[in-house]
Amino acid sequence: MMNWIWLGAVVAFGVLEAATAALVSIWFVGGAAVALLASFLGAALWLQIALFLAVSVGILAAVRPLIKRANAKTVPTNLDRVIGCTARVTEEIDNEAGTGAVYVEGKTWTARSSDGTVLPIGTRVIAERMEGVKLYVKPEPISSTRQS
Incomplete structure (x- = not known):
């Protein structure tokens, strides 16, 4: 059952990301994908949730400085x-x-x-x-x- 929930989360966060012009949920896509893999491998629910949170926070921490650097370049109008x-x-x-x-x-x-x-x-x-x-x-x- 958790396989379907994590798969639905991957799809939902992916659609949300595709529908927006800014990075708003890409980190959740990665976290849900890792949790889905853990679910397929038979990991306990608490471990799936912990992996989802840890990977999501990790991706956010890795991507945030890149976003700030990209947004720092202003083009004169x-x-x-x-x-x-x-x-x-x-x-x-x-x-x-x-x-x-x-x-x-x-x-x-x-x-x-x-x-x-x-x-x-x-x-x-x-x-x-x-x-x-x-x-x-x-x-x-x-x-x-x-x-x-």
């Missing part, structure tokens, strides 16, 4: 590149009219004013945040603008 950058208004920014665009880092972005003020073409602004594909900007402080 457009958000990382433009937030905090100075931009130039290329289309008047008027939140009420739903208009506005800025040119920053070689690209034109749909833009809105962070504080709701209308910003005319040519105004130098700083990108504060992004929501969806819109940059929210504020006018660049006067002290940091270049004098011509």
Whole structure:
């Protein structure tokens, strides 16, 4: 009877793992597989459970550092590149009219004013945040603008 239970556990944890995008149950698949093998060999129930737990914890301990290392590599996104950058208004920014665009880092972005003020073409602004594909900007402080 335990053979069927452990086999069902292997299948259930395997299906759960296949259905998710992250490692959530792979360690239980290994633990259940070892417990299934122990069951076939006639091991006592307490030993099957102990093997299931020990192997599951062992696989988790072995895989966790690899997952952390893989997740540590961050790929810069457009958000990382433009937030905090100075931009130039290329289309008047008027939140009420739903208009506005800025040119920053070689690209034109749909833009809105962070504080709701209308910003005319040519105004130098700083990108504060992004929501969806819109940059929210504020006018660049006067002290940091270049004098011509």
